[in-house]
Amino acid sequence: MSKIKCTVLECAYNKNVMCHAPMIQVNHNGVKHSSGSRETQCETFKPKGL
Numbered sequence: 225m226s227k228i229k230c231t232v233l234e235c236a237y238n239k240n241v242m243c244h245a246p247m248i249q250v251n252h253n254g255v256k257h258s259s260g261s262r263e264t265q266c267e268t269f270k271p272k273g274l
């Protein structure tokens with residue numbers, strides 16, 4: 225898998241500002257067609273400690 229840098233440190237898959245999930249899913253964020261990165265979101269996010 226590609227290296228994914230991620231600053232969401234609250235995610236259980238985040239180690240040293242890098243994503244360590246075996247795969248991630250990214251979806252539209254409340255829109256049908258994204259026109260910028262703000263309109264995407266990581267669905268694989270899992271809060272630490274759960």
Ligand code: SF4
Binds near residue numbers: 232235245248269270
């Ligand atoms: S799963 Fe998503 S939110 Fe969590 S570290 Fe990876 S890219 Fe970031």
